[in-house]
Amino acid sequence: MSAERPEHRQFHDFLARHRTFLLTTHINPDGDGLGSEAALSLWLSAQGRRVRILNDSVVPPQFAFLARHTVFEVFDPGVAEQRLVEADALIVLDTSNRQRIGRLAPLLDRTTIPVAVVDHHVSHARGFGHVNVIEPEASATGEILFELFRQVPGTVTEEIAEALYIALMTDTGSFRYSNTDTHAHRMAAELLGYGLDPQRLWSQVHAQASAGRLRFFGEVLSALELDVDGRLVVLDARPEQFQRHGLVGADTDGLVDMPRSIVGVEAVVLFSEVEPGKVKVSLRSTGRVAIDTIASKLGGGGHVHAAGVLLRGTRAEARERVLPELKKRIEELPADARVAW
Ligand code: 5GP
Numbered sequence: 001m002s003a004e005r006p007e008h009r010q011f012h013d014f015l016a017r018h019r020t021f022l023l024t025t026h027i028n029p030d031g032d033g034l035g036s037e038a039a040l041s042l043w044l045s046a047q048g049r050r051v052r053i054l055n056d057s058v059v060p061p062q063f064a065f066l067a068r069h070t071v072f073e074v075f076d077p078g079v080a081e082q083r084l085v086e087a088d089a090l091i092v093l094d095t096s097n098r099q100r101i102g103r104l105a106p107l108l109d110r111t112t113i114p115v116a117v118v119d120h121h122v123s124h125a126r127g128f129g130h131v132n133v134i135e136p137e138a139s140a141t142g143e144i145l146f147e148l149f150r151q152v153p154g155t156v157t158e159e160i161a162e163a164l165y166i167a168l169m170t171d172t173g174s175f176r177y178s179n180t181d182t183h184a185h186r187m188a189a190e191l192l193g194y195g196l197d198p199q200r201l202w203s204q205v206h207a208q209a210s211a212g213r214l215r216f217f218g219e220v221l222s223a224l225e226l227d228v229d230g231r232l233v234v235l236d237a238r239p240e241q242f243q244r245h246g247l248v249g250a251d252t253d254g255l256v257d258m259p260r261s262i263v264g265v266e267a268v269v270l271f272s273e274v275e276p277g278k279v280k281v282s283l284r285s286t287g288r289v290a291i292d293t294i295a296s297k298l299g300g301g302g303h304v305h306a307a308g309v310l311l312r313g314t315r316a317e318a319r320e321r322v323l324p325e326l327k328k329r330i331e332e333l334p335a336d337a338r339v340a341w
């Protein structure tokens with residue numbers, strides 16, 4: 001084992017101290033959260049540890065293939081109590097915000113279970129674990145795990161590589177967001193060396209949409225609003241539209257990214273009201289406006305160019321809380337050419 005960073009050493013020591021692990025990730029998990037769980041679960045199991053995964057939310061259908069080798073349990077109060085009692089330690093992946101793990105969070109107040117956090121979100125606190133490996137420069141939580149795994153030579157298998165590739169591919173928007181650096185590409189190249197088929201993996205995640213989902217995207221996109229002289233795109237999705245197309249909140253995945261392709265756009269915001277009174281706000285920047293602080297001021301978070309927050313109230317109220325600040329930031333930008341996503 002050749003960990004150079006002190007947190008990496010602490011993480012390996014943490015693993016060495018325990019035998020039974022419970023893994024979890026944020027609500028509405030994405031490819032990075034689920035891929036990281038699958039990878040760490042396979043890796044720990046291969047080292048003779050007992051591992052369970054318990055999440056607040058179900059696995060979206062496009063990631064169901066990750067459950068070939070691992071079981072993802074969904075929160076139920078009884079099961080959660082049981083899993084916390086059985087486990088020696090909890091590992092939280094892809095969030096360093098305690099509330100983001102959902103219904104498991106309040107149960108932690110009543111236990112003394114040791115917690116480790118592995119995450120790459122911009123964190124304004126130190127992380128709530130006893131051990132915190134938080135690296136905002138990593139393009140995915142899976143990238144941090146790959147580094148940790150490689151510190152123990154010969155422990156990465158094809159199945160682990162596949163789960164890590166899903167984490168990396170999804171969080172870099174298939175290698176096109178600003179977090180796609182040489183590190184991300186080197187990691188992808190190394191993972192492919194385990195015999196992965198990138199085209200098949202991309203299709204497994206991205207070629208799973210229903211026709212209804214595309215019609216819904218079409219409806220929402222055709223009603224897009226331009227503001228601040230075409231530099232801000234505002235999208236709006238109503239509960240009635242989700243119902244009519246038979247969709248859930250996770251089905252908006254990718255929608256907010258599309259208007260970034262419009263020339264001159266600095267930011268995109270989607271107000272997605274899946275159920276009346278609950279508005280998921282997704283924010284994206286094309287590279288110059290920092291939008292993570294807009295989300296974090298409202299209780300959410302994320303990355304500099306991709307962030308979000310869940311707000312209670314109407315869409316009109318959510319717009320009132322987000323748009324003035326967002327417009328102000330765009331108006332204050334220097335009149336420069338845009339940089340990157
Ligand atoms: P998305 O808009 O795709 O749901 O999320 C974009 C980014 O913002 C992701 O990194 C996600 O983890 C983060 N994010 C989205 N919603 C929330 C939220 O309610 N709270 C926090 N802390 N982060 C969020």
Ligand code: MN
Pocket residue numbers: 032033094120140141171
């Ligand atoms: Mn992530």
